[in-house]
Amino acid sequence: MAHHCYFNGKIGSVEQASVYITDLGLLRGYGLFDYFRTYNGRPFQWDWYWERYERSARLLRLPNPIQKGEAYKVVMQLIEKSGLGDCAIRFILTGGYSADSVSSTSPNLLIISEDIHPVKPEEYLTGIKVIAYDFVRDLPEVKSTDYKHFMILQQDIKAAKASDVLFHKNGYISELSRSNVFIFKGDTLITPDTDILKGITRRTTLALAEGHFKIEERGITFTELLEADEVFTTSTTKRVLPITRVDDHVLGSGKIGEKTQFLLDLINEKVKNW
Amino acid sequence: MAHHCYFNGKIGSVEQASVYITDLGLLRGYGLFDYFRTYNGRPFQWDWYWERYERSARLLRLPNPIQKGEAYKVVMQLIEKSGLGDCAIRFILTGGYSADSVSSTSPNLLIISEDIHPVKPEEYLTGIKVIAYDFVRDLPEVKSTDYKHFMILQQDIKAAKASDVLFHKNGYISELSRSNVFIFKGDTLITPDTDILKGITRRTTLALAEGHFKIEERGITFTELLEADEVFTTSTTKRVLPITRVDDHVLGSGKIGEKTQFLLDLINEKVKNW
Numbered sequence: 001m002a003h004h005c006y007f008n009g010k011i012g013s014v015e016q017a018s019v020y021i022t023d024l025g026l027l028r029g030y031g032l033f034d035y036f037r038t039y040n041g042r043p044f045q046w047d048w049y050w051e052r053y054e055r056s057a058r059l060l061r062l063p064n065p066i067q068k069g070e071a072y073k074v075v076m077q078l079i080e081k082s083g084l085g086d087c088a089i090r091f092i093l094t095g096g097y098s099a100d101s102v103s104s105t106s107p108n109l110l111i112i113s114e115d116i117h118p119v120k121p122e123e124y125l126t127g128i129k130v131i132a133y134d135f136v137r138d139l140p141e142v143k144s145t146d147y148k149h150f151m152i153l154q155q156d157i158k159a160a161k162a163s164d165v166l167f168h169k170n171g172y173i174s175e176l177s178r179s180n181v182f183i184f185k186g187d188t189l190i191t192p193d194t195d196i197l198k199g200i201t202r203r204t205t206l207a208l209a210e211g212h213f214k215i216e217e218r219g220i221t222f223t224e225l226l227e228a229d230e231v232f233t234t235s236t237t238k239r240v241l242p243i244t245r246v247d248d249h250v251l252g253s254g255k256i257g258e259k260t261q262f263l264l265d266l267i268n269e270k271v272k273n274w
Numbered sequence: 275m276a277h278h279c280y281f282n283g284k285i286g287s288v289e290q291a292s293v294y295i296t297d298l299g300l301l302r303g304y305g306l307f308d309y310f311r312t313y314n315g316r317p318f319q320w321d322w323y324w325e326r327y328e329r330s331a332r333l334l335r336l337p338n339p340i341q342k343g344e345a346y347k348v349v350m351q352l353i354e355k356s357g358l359g360d361c362a363i364r365f366i367l368t369g370g371y372s373a374d375s376v377s378s379t380s381p382n383l384l385i386i387s388e389d390i391h392p393v394k395p396e397e398y399l400t401g402i403k404v405i406a407y408d409f410v411r412d413l414p415e416v417k418s419t420d421y422k423h424f425m426i427l428q429q430d431i432k433a434a435k436a437s438d439v440l441f442h443k444n445g446y447i448s449e450l451s452r453s454n455v456f457i458f459k460g461d462t463l464i465t466p467d468t469d470i471l472k473g474i475t476r477r478t479t480l481a482l483a484e485g486h487f488k489i490e491e492r493g494i495t496f497t498e499l500l501e502a503d504e505v506f507t508t509s510t511t512k513r514v515l516p517i518t519r520v521d522d523h524v525l526g527s528g529k530i531g532e533k534t535q536f537l538l539d540l541i542n543e544k545v546k547n548w
Contacts, residue, residue, distance in 0.1 A: 005295060018292040019300065021279060021384055026293065027366065028421040029303040061426050090375075092301065095425055100391055101364075102428070110295055117374055138412045139422070146420060147302040148413070151369055152335050154376070 004081045006074045006111040008065075011081070014112055023108055025094030027101050031145035032056045034091040036200065037116055037236050039274040041085050043075055044236070048200045052143065053091055059142045062093050062107050071111070078113040088114040088237070092145065119238050124264065125256055127244030128163040128233075130176060131156060132222070136169040140195045150177035164233075166246055169195070172219050179235035181243070183220060183228035184213075184259050190224075193217035201234040201267075208266045213259070230257030239271070240264040278355045280348045280385040282339075285355070288386055297382055299368030301375050305419035306330045308365040310474065311390055311510050313548040315359050317349055318510070322474045326417065327365055333416045336367050336381050345385070352387040362388040362511070366419065393512050398538065399530055401518030402437040402507075404450060405430060406496070410443040414469045424451035438507075440520055443469070446493050453509030455517070457494060457502035458487075458533045464498075467491035475508040475541075482540045487533070504531030513545070514538040 005017035025031035057064045090112040096104040174195040180202040231243040242256040279291035299305035364386040370378040448469040454476040505517040516530040
């Protein structure tokens with residue numbers, strides 16, 4: 001459980017790692033975030049995560065200071081040093097240090113090993129509650145460090161005994177704060193395709209569902225979500241997790257649905273043998 | 275020109291100041307920003323800045339760890355240590371350190387003395403060029419650390435030989451990246467009142483203009499801006515600065531207008547005697 005941080009070429013203890021206060025991630029919110037986990041000591045879907053990391057860097061116009069092979073070596077060193085079969089890895093790439101709080105000559109890259117904060121096992125049966133929030137993320141297709149709305153809403157989420165927030169805007173839902181949303185209508189699996197971050201577990205789930213269900217990637221109205229047979233969310237740490245309450249509305253049967261369970265079993269099988 | 279940073283109770287050299295990488299400002303973009311300058315060694319409009327700082331903290335739900343009187347003492351110490359009559363002071367308040375990258379027990383407050391980066395004197399005559407960008411800030415009324423769009427657009431601003439970016443959405447303009455916008459139509463001074471951060475220099479300018487011009491705080495369409503007699507921007511470091519180009523459009527006479535000059539003279543007079 002000793003975690004470490006790679007910072008611009010060096011690996012040290014995560015507790016000691018620091019950045020100077022002129023970092024543009026801190027001063028200007030100018031930073032990229034990515035996050036994945038290992039199963040059996042191996043990074044899950046590394047190629048897909050790397051692809052997304054590079055895409056986010058390009059869209060944020062942050063120069064990427066590390067090649068894929070080198071990054072993989074760092075990740076494997078961090079996993080080994082953690083002493084854990086399963087750990088999480090966080091990438092943070094910022095605009096770097098700046099003398100005038102705007103311009104910078106080189107980015108700062110942090111790669112951090114962390115504990116995984118798993119979902120409580122009973123939530124895979126009962127599902128989670130989310131609160132609805134009228135909002136769509138700025139640059140939704142980019143995984144930036146901008147989670148301020150989720151942070152601001154912490155008190156509301158706790159007060160409602162909920163686990164997360166569901167973003168919706170102009171009658172359409174998009175995503176939770178850090179995960180994607182799917183619904184089942186009969187045998188059709190539907191998930192939004194715009195105004196979202198295209199999660200790696202979303203992609204994994206779509207691949208697993210193929211051949212089993214009819215699949216639609218398209219806008220989902222809030223009403224459609226409320227009337228869906230089953231609703232679930234996907235993320236690196238949640239895998240396939242039922243959503244059974246939105247504010248005071250009960251979704252579907254109020255517990256995990258049969259088809260959600262089927263997909264959860266498929267993904268559990270996949271990661272077991274990763 | 276030696277600058278310093280107050281960090282949770284201690285003052286040290288700004289070059290040495292750092293935060294641990296578990297800071298939520300860095301990891302989650304969860305941070306407040308405020309900024310003011312001194313004239314003749316005295317913080318300009320301190321009461322108004324403090325009011326805004328407290329308001330931003332409240333809206334971001336960040337607990338404010340310092341009282342006004344104590345903060346003023348820190349600011350005066352930083353000014354004295356800088357050895358400069360005129361310097362800038364930056365407040366950064368973040369969500370604090372977090373073990374799970376979400377929850378935190380106490381915020382981190384940084385108060386930093388900095389050099390002022392003044393506008394080039396000739397720009398008060400020629401005015402500046404801005405590029406138009408279809409966007410409205412998220413939580414515009416809060417001065418957060420979220421400047422990622424401005425950072426992403428740096429290359430475009432430079433390529434266009436412009437100084438800044440003008441945000442507009444659905445036909446209405448709002449603000450530049452870090453400053454407010456005013457236009458003159460005849461003897462009427464107009465400035466947007468929604469989707470903006472209400473700047474302290476905006477407030478100062480409105481107070482100075484009273485009695486001299488008819489004043490309207492209301493939405494301004496993009497077309498209205500392009501057809502205005504005079505356009506200018508206001509900020510702590512810019513004071514009253516003409517805008518004379520938006521992309522390829524020349525605004526007004528293409529140089530500082532008579533009424534803008536009048537307001538610039540008024541504010542220059544005010545700060546001279548501050």
